[in-house]
Amino acid sequence: MKKNNLTSGFKKLAITLFLMFTGPVFLYQAFSNIGHQWYYYVLAIGLILCIASLITLFSGIKSIINHIFDKD
Numbered sequence: 001m002k003k004n005n006l007t008s009g010f011k012k013l014a015i016t017l018f019l020m021f022t023g024p025v026f027l028y029q030a031f032s033n034i035g036h037q038w039y040y041y042v043l044a045i046g047l048i049l050c051i052a053s054l055i056t057l058f059s060g061i062k063s064i065i066n067h068i069f070d071k072d
Helices: 002-032 039-068
Strands: none
Touching (some): 002 039
Protein backbone atom coordinates (compact mmCIF):
# COMPACT_ATOMS: atom_id res chain seq x y z
CA MET A 1 0.00 0.00 0.00
CA LYS A 2 2.84 2.39 0.75
CA LYS A 3 4.47 2.10 -2.66
CA ASN A 4 1.11 2.41 -4.38
CA ASN A 5 0.43 5.65 -2.48
CA LEU A 6 3.79 7.10 -3.49
CA THR A 7 3.45 5.99 -7.10
CA SER A 8 -0.02 7.47 -7.44
CA GLY A 9 1.24 10.73 -5.96
CA PHE A 10 4.00 11.02 -8.55
CA LYS A 11 1.59 10.09 -11.34
CA LYS A 12 -0.73 12.87 -10.23
CA LEU A 13 2.18 15.31 -10.20
CA ALA A 14 3.09 14.26 -13.75
CA ILE A 15 -0.49 14.93 -14.85
CA THR A 16 -0.28 18.27 -13.06
CA LEU A 17 2.83 19.20 -15.02
CA PHE A 18 1.01 18.48 -18.27
CA LEU A 19 -2.04 20.50 -17.21
CA MET A 20 0.08 23.41 -15.97
CA PHE A 21 1.34 23.93 -19.52
CA THR A 22 -1.80 23.19 -21.53
CA GLY A 23 -4.19 25.31 -19.44
CA PRO A 24 -2.35 28.62 -19.91
CA VAL A 25 -1.85 27.85 -23.61
CA PHE A 26 -5.61 27.59 -24.03
CA LEU A 27 -6.14 30.77 -22.03
CA TYR A 28 -3.57 32.63 -24.13
CA GLN A 29 -5.24 31.48 -27.33
CA ALA A 30 -8.64 32.51 -26.01
CA PHE A 31 -7.49 36.00 -25.04
CA SER A 32 -5.63 36.41 -28.33
CA ASN A 33 -8.82 35.75 -30.30
CA ILE A 34 -11.51 37.57 -28.32
CA GLY A 35 -13.72 38.29 -31.34
CA HIS A 36 -13.70 34.71 -32.59
CA GLN A 37 -16.83 32.57 -32.42
CA TRP A 38 -15.06 29.86 -30.36
CA TYR A 39 -13.76 32.35 -27.75
CA TYR A 40 -16.01 31.24 -24.88
CA TYR A 41 -15.44 27.54 -25.53
CA VAL A 42 -11.66 27.85 -25.59
CA LEU A 43 -11.77 30.11 -22.51
CA ALA A 44 -13.90 27.57 -20.63
CA ILE A 45 -11.57 24.71 -21.58
CA GLY A 46 -8.56 26.73 -20.43
CA LEU A 47 -10.16 27.57 -17.09
CA ILE A 48 -11.18 23.96 -16.52
CA LEU A 49 -7.64 22.77 -17.28
CA CYS A 50 -6.15 25.31 -14.85
CA ILE A 51 -8.57 24.33 -12.08
CA ALA A 52 -7.90 20.64 -12.76
CA SER A 53 -4.18 21.38 -12.51
CA LEU A 54 -4.60 22.86 -9.05
CA ILE A 55 -6.79 19.98 -7.88
CA THR A 56 -4.37 17.30 -9.10
CA LEU A 57 -1.43 19.22 -7.61
CA PHE A 58 -2.91 19.22 -4.12
CA SER A 59 -4.12 15.64 -4.49
CA GLY A 60 -0.66 14.46 -5.55
CA ILE A 61 1.07 16.30 -2.72
CA LYS A 62 -1.45 14.87 -0.27
CA SER A 63 -0.75 11.32 -1.51
CA ILE A 64 3.00 11.80 -1.10
CA ILE A 65 2.58 13.31 2.37
CA ASN A 66 0.31 10.41 3.37
CA HIS A 67 3.05 8.03 2.21
CA ILE A 68 5.73 9.81 4.22
CA PHE A 69 3.77 10.02 7.47
CA ASP A 70 1.94 6.68 7.26
CA LYS A 71 2.55 4.67 10.44
CA ASP A 72 1.92 1.11 9.27
